Amino acid sequence: MCGIIGYTGHRAANDVLIESLKRLEYRGYDSAGIGIIGEKLEIFKEIGEISMLQHSIPKIKGNLGIGHTRWATHGKVSKENAHPHLSCDKKIAVVHNGIIENFKTLREELENKGHIFTSQTDSEVIIHLIEEEYKGNLEQAVSSSLKKIQGSYAIVVICEDEPEKLVGARNESPLVIGVGDNENFFASDVTALLKFTNRVIYLDDGEHCVITKNSIHIFDRNNAEIQKKENTIEWDFNDAKKSGFPHFMLKEIYEQPNSVQRVLRGRVLEINRSIELPDNVERLLSDTIDSIHIVACGTSLYSGMVGKYLIEKITNIPVFVEMSSEYRYFGTKDRSSLVVFITQSGETADTLGALKKAKNAGNRTLVVTNVIGSTATRIADGFVLTQCGPEIGVAATKTFTSQMLSLLLIALKIATMRKELGSDEIYSYIRNLKDIPRQIRQVLAQSDKIADMAKHLKDATSVFFIGRGVNYPLSLEGALKLKEISYIHAEGFAAGEIKHGPFALLTKDTPVVAIVTRDATYDKIISNIGEIKARGPQIIAIADEKDTEIEKHADFVLRFPTNTGLLSCVSITVILQLLAYHVAKLRGCSIDKPRNLAKSVTVE
């Protein structure tokens, strides 16, 4: 989604803004711009890459400015629609992320008052409103303008007549303050700031803030000044570098033995035979739980679907998985249910909307997220961190595997609290969990073989992924990975559903990837493969290394190391990730920044 940056301090604003915008590139964007106050306010915008913008900017002197990467929602991709937007007198500029819902009426009113609009964006109304309200004090103008706005926003505003300050505000879109020495920042995302500072203050909805290079003043909805806690981010700036890998996605795939250890470390005690989660999470889980709802979008939704199988199998508590965008409007608010939200960024607009709904309805809420201090962690009753470090590739990889394992830990914790698992059963789960990193390493060592297999998929126009049980959501995830980075049409199906419709789409040119585990449904999936094969498609099976039967049925086989039924989900996922990666690479796709996609979807 759109990225925002604001800077004031001792450095050249130009360099800081460009550097920070580059750190926001991964969120996806189609145009970018900056505004700097030197002798006067100057604006530069460009369509396409940040480096284009960088080269088009003359050397400007100025230590205060704002920058923006745009991902078009209202109005096409064009220089006019790129931010920053200017007031009519060209003295005030704004960058905005979010959606202004009442922009049409506001625009009409402002146009009637004589304001000239130069873009088709909803964002432009903000700057004209501020200009209308401006009477010599920028923060007052911002605060009174925002009262007229409905919708979501994170904004940063600068004004030529008050060249020492930046004013930022947020409502339902993320904005953080970066605290430096003799310099301060605004950003939509901490990753943008890590090169300069790791001290941040999170703004909450309805708050606005004035920063100069040596002061920070934060105000609540009623314009009363408030004090907020400073947080220290423990991510390293280097965490956001590619470290020699050709793509962030590949780097993140290879990080998984490590990121999986980070989910388990300190939480899974082998000799104690116990699972340790934060106290408030354990309290939530120890209550009576009649049912669990898991609410998420995209990849997180699929990890939630895997979670359903894991939790139901281990705890016998019924689990319902729902999409955030549906749940927030149509979900049943059963108060005896624990609602678990999964969001990598903790800022996904739909999931936050759903979380607020559930919370208002009196549900107990738990969030599984990667970002401490994110909006979701501040709303929910408890949160479990996936502890993966920043994920930059738009296609989620390490966060997906860590989300699945976080849900598994939750399931194991509930089961031990309810005494549904004996000590030896817990021990055996723990042993198998601790084996996962080595199994991932074993899969990674097959990367070349998987790259070879990718040749069979690279020219396909459509690919099916099938599986049963926990392998069904994995099929969905495998298909999602493939379609999002290689642009090949791909669908995941529960293997048993194939003949109830999708069969009609099968031709000999539709390769099918079948996930086969040696569980109770082994014979069923083998017969599904037989039915498919009779129609001519090539079958790539992903199967247990000890499965000696599968070669007879499939054309090609990729192997994952044997683990107990439920826990092979991680190694299988890594195979699916590598498969998608290599197909996309063979097709020459832009793997880290797929077209039309953004990392964290912070608009509805």
Place this chain on the structure above:
Amino acid sequence: MKAVILAAGEGKRLRPLTETMPKVMLPVANKPVLEYVFDAVRNSGISEIIVVVGYKKEVIMEYFREYDGIDIIYVVQDKQLGTAHALLQAKKHVIDSFIVLSGDNIIDQKSISKLIHNESEYSMLVKENLHPSKYGVVTAEKNILKELVEKPPNETLKRFVSTGIYKFSTSIFDTIENATSQGDYSLSSVIQSTVEQGKKISTIFADLWMDIAYPWDFLSINETMAHSAPSSLGGSIEKGVTLKGKVSIGNNTNIYSGCYIVGPVIIGDGCEIGPNACIFPSTAIGNNSVIHPFSEIRNSIIMNDVHIGSNSFISHSIVGRGNTIGHNFSSMMGKSTMEVEGEFKKLDDIGAIVGADCSIGSHVVIDPGKIIGTRCTLGSMNRIIKNVSSNSKVM
């Protein structure tokens, strides 16, 4: 100034330990050898490292993604033809003066500073060695290199060897390109021909320099480095644990009651040890490893993600990453003649060397000096009297 670090090689003589990671990533006192090189280079004030990688490069790239304070650029040498060829891969990243190091030798920061601040255009670090015939033997006059002979056949009195650490200017690339075009890919012979062309190369004595050529070198170097490793106590240590000497314990590690630990001992992050386990000098235990009750470990390297069952005894041994070992395991310690790549070595005290990812049952005994390959399965109640090659099963 920039530094080029050569880290593309496999390290065949260190198999099976190098079957899952390149030689430079093998841990000494819980830190990959390459990290010692990085640290020394960074602490001597160099701001950019160019690492030439090849064999299992992802292991290196993944590990150093969080390395702080220096810019790291990776260049890939697809085929490991030789050190001069490896250096050539870094050509486009260096301007004027730079230093070259090999990633598999431990070196100290002081020696590097001496090298950097030496005024001649070309200079090299040399070190006294008791077995010079394994290395490039150096003859110098008034600290100017006269001759560099790689692995001379008969033991000479010349006791100084090349550490493979040099300072060059970019003009060296002309000589290298010349040599490689004639099929000569070794840096030593490039140096020799540079000398023959009349170029002056200053020799400087290195203070600390350690080469790891064979698996048993690891145990002695581990001991040396364990003494100088920074000590810190993280994690949680239950009541009734005795810690003596220099002991370092990582974050999220649990040491249960009744453990007796005598340093130098280094234990990584996320481990569980005990109750009632004994760890004696000089032992390094990697991250996420678990040592069950009543086990004893002495003078050994236990790498990451290892599980050791109760009542086990491990001494003078190297246990590779990801091993699962059942209860009542013993690595016998004693005299043995080990063979590596056709060379034989008599050792007085040696235990077992176990490659990565093996699964070892309970009550298994391994005779002194025996090498177990990668991903082997050793069934319960076995006594291993011969080396076991990778991916095999002993039922």
